[in-house]
Amino acid sequence: QKEVEQNSGPLSVPEGAIASLNCTYSDRGSQSFFWYRQYSGKSPELIMFIYSNGDKEDGRFTAQLNKASQYVSLLIRDSQPSDSATYLCAVSRGWSSASKIIFGSGTRLSIRP
Amino acid sequence: SQTIHQWPATLVQPVGSPLSLECTVEGTSNPNLYWYRQAAGRGLQLLFYSVGIGQISSEVPQNLSASRPQDRQFILSSKKLLLSDSGFYLCAWSGAGRSYEQYFGPGTRLTVT
Numbered sequence: 001q002k003e004v005e006q007n008s009g010p011l012s013v014p015e016g017a018i019a020s021l022n023c024t025y026s027d028r029g030s031q032s033f034f035w036y037r038q039y040s041g042k043s044p045e046l047i048m049f050i051y052s053n054g055d056k057e058d059g060r061f062t063a064q065l066n067k068a069s070q071y072v073s074l075l076i077r078d079s080q081p082s083d084s085a086t087y088l089c090a091v092s093r094g095w096s097s098a099s100k101i102i103f104g105s106g107t108r109l110s111i112r113p
Numbered sequence: 114s115q116t117i118h119q120w121p122a123t124l125v126q127p128v129g130s131p132l133s134l135e136c137t138v139e140g141t142s143n144p145n146l147y148w149y150r151q152a153a154g155r156g157l158q159l160l161f162y163s164v165g166i167g168q169i170s171s172e173v174p175q176n177l178s179a180s181r182p183q184d185r186q187f188i189l190s191s192k193k194l195l196l197s198d199s200g201f202y203l204c205a206w207s208g209a210g211r212s213y214e215q216y217f218g219p220g221t222r223l224t225v226t
Binding site: 044045103104 | 157201203222
């Protein structure tokens with residue numbers, strides 16, 4: 001079992017709709033959860049992080065965390081063509097000052113006009 | 114604000130040649146620094162991390178090494194490159210202590226021929 005699992009996609013969503021990206025993790029001791037967006041040929045960009053159960057909203061993005069079920073999700077409202085990218089889920093135990101992060105392989109999202 | 118630089122942006126090197134990639138961070142002190150590699154179509158693999166000058170932890174045994182000669186400088190090296198060393202090399206930083214978010218530099222795309 002991979003430590004962080006994501007559906008590789010591609011996930012195709014019409015423009016203006018809600019895109020829902022999901023991620024599960026295996027380490028119950030995980031404390032910190034991140035979503036990165038990576039455009040083709042570019043480096044990952046941190047777009048959301050969440051530490052507590054529940055929802056966290058930032059503009060069109062909402063991160064949802066359920067520690068009991070060991071999943072984290074990212075919702076993108078009013079999807080735009082510029083949202084087309086690979087989204088990486090990442091998880092950290094946060095137990096050391098180096099706070100190593102484990103990344104999933106990413107979900108490719110395509111927003112169709 | 115903090116800025117992270119990597120150079121070179123792209124590099125083509127023959128098998129058996131040496132390698133030196135550099136990463137510098139501006140606008141913060143005593144950051145945690147990380148080297149990742151992303152092979153084509155794959156997830157991010159943590160190679161090295163550092164919590165301070167001269168302190169390097171290796172995650173994957175291979176023909177690469179890392180050094181941190183200054184607080185905000187992180188160098189990735191190899192004495193002899195292998196074909197399998199090709200990939201997208203990413204440097205990242207996070208704040209010391211309870212700051213778990215990692216921020217990536219623009220990356221170096223290395224092709225070993």
